Amino acid sequence: MNKTKRKPNGEGRKLVQRRRNTCPSPQDITRALQSPSSAPSPSAASLDELIQRCLNCFDLEGKLSSPRGTQLVHMTLMMHSWVVPSQMFAQKLLALYKDCPSDKRGPKRTQICHLIRQWISQFPAVFEADPLLEQTMGDLWALVRSDREETHSQLIDTSCLGPHVNIFQAPSPSVKKRKVSLIFDHMEPHEMAEHLSYLEFKNFCNVSFMDYRSYVVRGSVRDNPALERSVMMCNGVSQWVQLMILSRHTAQQRAQVFTKFIHVAQKLRILQNFNTLMAVTGGLCHSSISRLKDTSNLLSPDITKALSEMTELLSSRSNYINYRRVYNVCSGFKVPILGVHLKDLISLNEALPDYINEDKINLSKLEHLYSNISDLVTLHSCTPPFEANKDLLHLLTLSLDLYYTEDEIYELSYNKEPKNTKIQPVAPVKAPVVAEWGSGVTPRLDPDTISKHVKQMVDSIMKNYDQSQDGYVALEDFEKIAANFPFSFCTHETDREGQISREEITSYFMRGMSICAKLGFNFNAHNFHETTYKRPTFCETCGGFVSFHSVGSHQTGLPL
Structure with a gap:
């Protein structure tokens, strides 16, 4: 009997997933x-x-x-x-x-x-x-x-x-006078959970009823900036969790980061931020992390139990029955798993006809859709039970805008813990589905946005670590800050021993973000033309080094 050939690049799986979503x-x-x-x-x-x-x-x-x-x-x-x-x-x-x-x-x-x-x-x-x-x-x-x-x-x-006031808007972050630590190891889980929740809530408040309608009618978040940004953050948080664990050199260090993110997830659950909770838990359960047997063996029973409880809460079993039960009894500030509720809207739209007897509008359908959308939009007016600090927001915003491919994350995972057939596998934990409703969405930030984020991040570093206010920070402090960003491929140079300047920090982050751009960002702003360079030159658009060929043209449009 002839076997059917498997479609390359997972085309068959993607088609089935798209059908299931719509x-x-x-x-x-x-x-x-x-x-x-x-x-x-x-x-x-x-x-x-x-x-x-x-x-x-x-x-x-x-x-x-x-x-x-x-x-x-x-x-x-x-x-x-x-x-x-x-x-x-x-x-x-x-x-x-x-x-x-x-x-x-x-x-x-x-x-x-x-x-x-x-x-x-x-x-x-x-x-x-x-x-x-x-x-x-x-x-x-x-x-x-x-x-x-x-x-x-x-x-x-x-x-x-008068001018239209957007009530669907998260409150402005507070400007606290105290200095804050921008180092991952120094941040408390509650700080991280609150600031991730601030960014998540801000994205959620930007989704209007027109965005919901656009998604349901078209079945895609493409060309829907508010929903695209929500998907990108969810995927960004999940990837950041994986990369922060994989950036540590020893199994003990990786277990410590894993444990910290479990505590972040527990704080997110208390804050009733289910969307970011889904992203963090999805990152912890990702196969690139769950395969780390040496790391898993160092986790305490309490941490393993907490992870199991989170995955059970967010399980897609019986149409997310556990999540729905918990979510429906929550009151006050809460951030829903947006993909679950969008699936409900699609179900209603598919189940009920627009018209009855050809010329009669089905008001029952409109009322059901209205009830679901109103429940989501009403949450925009809730007041978050926390305040946010601009400096930490800048750090997280830049951290979450990174993009790595699945292959690169797996390569990093196997570099940390090579496959060993003699080690007994740990019991697998089924990961919750992260942003399934927006699969295939990748970051598409423009160079101006990246430059703005980098400038804000560098300003925060200088404000909190430039003690003498001479434009330099201690190299030791900077290296700890840089550990928040998995730029393992990016080196830095300094012109003052033991210190690094604002310009050098900016150059470091721009190079790192430019290489991430090569991996996933969509740059459309290059203006290609042949030019002869007589000295080392950097691209004005992406900050990448311009390659020297016979005519010195920036032929690829990407940093080398």
Whole structure:
């Protein structure tokens, strides 16, 4: 019997994974339908009927008559684009305003203007992102003003609303006067957990309902910056955990770092930051770490038990039943595992049709989606139970923006502990799925962003370690700081014995980040042209050394 050939480069596995991510099983759909806290009754209405219901919720003073009316209006303004384009919604309002019967013209047009005012004030980003909608709204504004109804003109004049304030925004980090240690070994687990949670919460708050809709409709985070950044941080944390363990030379040192990250994970659990908890636990359970038998044998029973408890909590078994049970009883500040909840949205979108009887909008579907998205968006207004320090944020931001390939991480793992068939394998721990919903997303930071991060990091180093304020720090301190970044391939030079200058530190980090760029970052800013260099030259874009060929051209566009 002929055996089927395995597809190269894991193409078959990726295809199956993509199908699993975008096409939920019947069991997933059933669970998703049961997931909303309050399941609305099935209902349907045409677009005209839905708009009329919303208009009836307003009194002549523009107040919403009841909590249920408030929810209907907010749900409609947020979710209508799931089934009809916002431009069509605006065209319906324009037609209603234009063709309003003379005997009901005054009250009805007032209600229409109140609905428009609610739409613009609550969802201004929709108008900024849709030129066709902006054009239709321009026609509506022109019609309202041509009727010389001063009251109506004032209602749709959004200049009186003031600049839009983004409530989905994490608080600014505090500027503490005390000096902080930027050295991994000196940072306490609670400090690391709090600052990772700050960065995670900031990313989470940047995800809007439009981002959720874009992902569900397209089934991908591509060209969705907010979700891409969330995936990149999750993957970055997982890789950083692996690299910090693998950067240590002895099994005892690796076990100590492993233990520290277990304590970080426990603090993340207390903070109810489940997304970063997933990333840290995924890094600890990664096969490049779990294969380190010498390291595993030095872990205490308490640490092994804690890891087992974390993996059980985050297990994908029964559609993440353990995580859902714990998450649903948490109150106050919490950061969900975003991929799990996005899978719910996809399940709902796939399970329920947009229309019933061809022309009736399935309001039950919109209400279920609205309930799930509102639960996520409401968390943006929570206040984190901690403060963040800018210097530590700069350190972590730069650390997590590194990118290594799986092969390079495995090579490092085998260099630390070569394969030994005589050693009995330890009991495997199944790793939770990390950012499965955004597989294939790799960092794509531009050179300006990297340069900004490096400058912020160097400023923090100088502020905390330049005791004499002469532009130099002790080389010993810098080498400990550099251990936070697995630039094992990057060397540094100094022009003063035992000390290193700001410029030399900057050059070190730029070279390291440039080599990481060669591994994974997507640089598009090189401007290639042949030039003859008469002295050693560095690329203005990536900071890499320009190779000397016969004509001295920077042919590869990457540092050597």
